[in-house]
Amino acid sequence: MGTTMFRLEHIRRELALSRDVRQTIIPDLSLEIEAGEFVAITGPSGSGKSTLLYMMGGLDKPTFGNVWLDGEELTEKDESEMNRIRNEKIGFIYQFHFLLPEFTALENVSMPMMINGRFNKKEIKDRAKMLLDTVGLENKYTNKPSQLSGGQQQRVAIARALANEPKVLLGDEPTGNLDSKSAKNVYELFDRLNQEKNQTIVVVTHDEDFANRAGRRIHLVDGMIESDSPLRVMAGRS
Numbered sequence: 001m002g003t004t005m006f007r008l009e010h011i012r013r014e015l016a017l018s019r020d021v022r023q024t025i026i027p028d029l030s031l032e033i034e035a036g037e038f039v040a041i042t043g044p045s046g047s048g049k050s051t052l053l054y055m056m057g058g059l060d061k062p063t064f065g066n067v068w069l070d071g072e073e074l075t076e077k078d079e080s081e082m083n084r085i086r087n088e089k090i091g092f093i094y095q096f097h098f099l100l101p102e103f104t105a106l107e108n109v110s111m112p113m114m115i116n117g118r119f120n121k122k123e124i125k126d127r128a129k130m131l132l133d134t135v136g137l138e139n140k141y142t143n144k145p146s147q148l149s150g151g152q153q154q155r156v157a158i159a160r161a162l163a164n165e166p167k168v169l170l171g172d173e174p175t176g177n178l179d180s181k182s183a184k185n186v187y188e189l190f191d192r193l194n195q196e197k198n199q200t201i202v203v204v205t206h207d208e209d210f211a212n213r214a215g216r217r218i219h220l221v222d223g224m225i226e227s228d229s230p231l232r233v234m235a236g237r238s
């Protein structure tokens with residue numbers, strides 16, 4: 001048995017549409033994800049995929065139920081504790097990269113490390129370079145986002161998400177805004193991070209090719225797990 005990275009117990013997420021009308025997005029969902037897994041969450045539009053991912057990343061709270069990440073219970077944490085956990089343990093990648101336009105690739109990747117305070121100035125610069133090298137942008141340290149292609153911008157966002165050596169990398173349609181060639185580069189990068197560094201990855205995706213790269217696919221319909229299937233034997237796991 002591996003180490004449990006995520007444990008979700010009887011998650012329910014309701015939304016108040018008006019004073020007395022509530023919509024149930026996720027009725028009752030339980031799930032465990034182990035360290036080193038690469039999981040794709042798929043399902044039709046509106047099935048609750050992003051809502052689930054945001055609760056896993058502590059960006060949204062369930063109406064009922066509990067979420068544990070790496071042994072820490074997220075739902076009971078206040079905002080400042082959650083900010084710490086997000087900065088230390090979670091790398092989040094969105095469909096749109098949200099890079100800071102006035103800063104270079106190197107500065108964008110450095111930012112989470114400067115907030116964290118764990119590395120000194122030189123270490124931050126060295127790590128930022130190493131991370132940009134990892135995502136294949138060794139020649140783009142001083143480029144600002146506007147001087148990079150969409151795929152390159154997303155790779156900077158991935159390097160930034162990895163800055164503080166997060167326990168988990170969460171992606172909400174990370175290839176949703178990319179052409180097929182750039183998307184393929186991003187899949188390959190996720191694959192490599194998972195295979196070589198045993199990085200735990202959970203991505204929400206509509207992209208079949210991407211979902212097929214993952215070791216496990218969780219298919220949601222109406223906020224319920226319709227299927228949960230391993231796709232292939234993961235490297236290094238018995």
Ligand SMILES: Nc1ncnc2c1ncn2[C@@H]1O[C@H](COP(=O)(O)OP(=O)(O)OP(=O)(O)O)[C@@H](O)[C@H]1O
Pocket residue numbers: 015025043044045046047048049050051052
């Ligand atoms: N802030 C909100 N206000 C109102 N409805 C919301 C809100 N957030 C989510 N919803 C509703 O909750 C349901 C689930 O949304 P969610 O974004 O999790 O689905 P999804 O499977 O990720 O969809 P998509 O694939 O289209 O991104 C949808 O019916 C959506 O309309």
